[in-house]
Amino acid sequence: MVELHQLRCFVMVAEELHFGRAAQRLFMTQPPLSRQIQLLERSLGVQLLDRNNRQVRLTVAGRQFLRDAQHLLAYTEQASDSARRLASGEAGQLVLGFTAVSGYNLIPELLSQAGQALPDIGFELHEMVSSDQTEALAANMIDIGFVRSADPRQGWSYQLASREPLMVVMPTGHPLAERAQLSVSDLVHHPFIMYSAKEGRYFYDCIVGLFATAGVSPRYLYYLKQTHSILGLVRAGLGIAIVPASGRELYMGHLQFRPLADASPTADMYMVYRDDNDNPALPRFIDLAARFFASAENL
Known part of the structure; x- marks a missing residue:
């Protein structure tokens, strides 16, 4: 031999x-x-x-x-x-799950940083709602998730990745677009496009809680799981909605975004991973992501 x-x-x-x-x-x-x-x-x-x-x-x-x-x-x-x-961990591959909204800005910017600092690590990306990411992480189908809620689980680690305000969105020319700010009660007389109670549970609970605190109930007309689908119906003039501010990154034209004057609802995004994940590339990416989140917060 x-x-x-x-x-x-x-x-x-x-x-x-x-x-x-x-x-x-x-x-x-x-x-x-x-x-x-x-x-x-x-x-x-x-x-x-x-x-x-x-x-x-x-x-x-x-x-x-x-x-x-x-x-x-x-x-x-x-x-x-x-x-x-x-x-x-200098080279390898990571499988990332992410929500559609985080794909507008957060994930592209984070991956841009990773491309410079960790050029030999590749990424397989899967767009999924938060609940699907949680199931995929439990089954070891993804290494990292970017989810909306930090549900405590033993052996899982969460880190706040971003926090953004929720805003009212309406089509250009809508009567509410004439105002610089809106109150929650201003929304109840208009058809409302809502997140799905199942696939869009995080936003559904936020918005229902917002109206409950104000003591009003809007007229829900449509239920969808993704922000871009909601914006499409709003642009078509089928109603108004409340979406995360990052929805503005998905420019569709003929849409107006307004803040709420009497409430300050926010939407959080968490990076989550399993502590028992033995992928050598994971610690390096987590460290880079933590520094990226900290720098973004201080901007």
């Missing part, structure tokens, strides 16, 4: 065409080097070198084998380096 050490010995002799100089480069004496070349030729069943007391030359087979041996050693070194980088 051919050994890598024998290949290194042969390549060195082939490059120097001198056993003495090759032995010096390999930090060994000449007799063991000659022995390794003999074992290599015996293993292959061919003569690679013509040697006598005056010179060393490559045979035809030796010249071809030199190219193959150099390639094999290069591939071996590359594989060794890749293994070291994977084990240290």
Whole structure:
């Protein structure tokens, strides 16, 4: 069986065409080097070198084998380096889950930072509502999730990624668009487009709680799970809605966003991961993400 050490010995002799100089480069004496070349030729069943007391030359087979041996050693070194980088977390792949709204701004900016600081880590991205991300994380189908609520689970870690206000959105030309600010009670006389109580549970609970605190009840007309779908119906003039401010990043035109003057509802986004995840790339990404969140908060 051919050994890598024998290949290194042969390549060195082939490059120097001198056993003495090759032995010096390999930090060994000449007799063991000659022995390794003999074992290599015996293993292959061919003569690679013509040697006598005056010179060393490559045979035809030796010249071809030199190219193959150099390639094999290069591939071996590359594989060794890749293994070291994977084990240290410098390289690898992470599977991320994220909500549609976080895909407008937060995730692209975070991945841009990761592309610069962690260029050899790849990412597989899955757009999912928060509840689906929680199930995927529990099943080890994703490494990290970006979810709306931090439901305490033993062995899971959460970190606040962003906090943004909720805003009223309406089509351009709507009567409420004439005001710079709105009150919760201003919304009850207009058809309201609402998040789904199942897939959009986080926003559904926030908005229901907001109206309950104000003691009013709007006229819910449509229920959808994604912000961009809600904005599409609002733009079509089918009603008004309350969405996270980041919804403005998904520019559709003919939409107006207004803050609430008598309430300050916010929407949180959390990064979540399992403490028992042994992906070596995860700690490096978590550290980068934490610094990114801190810098974004201080802007």
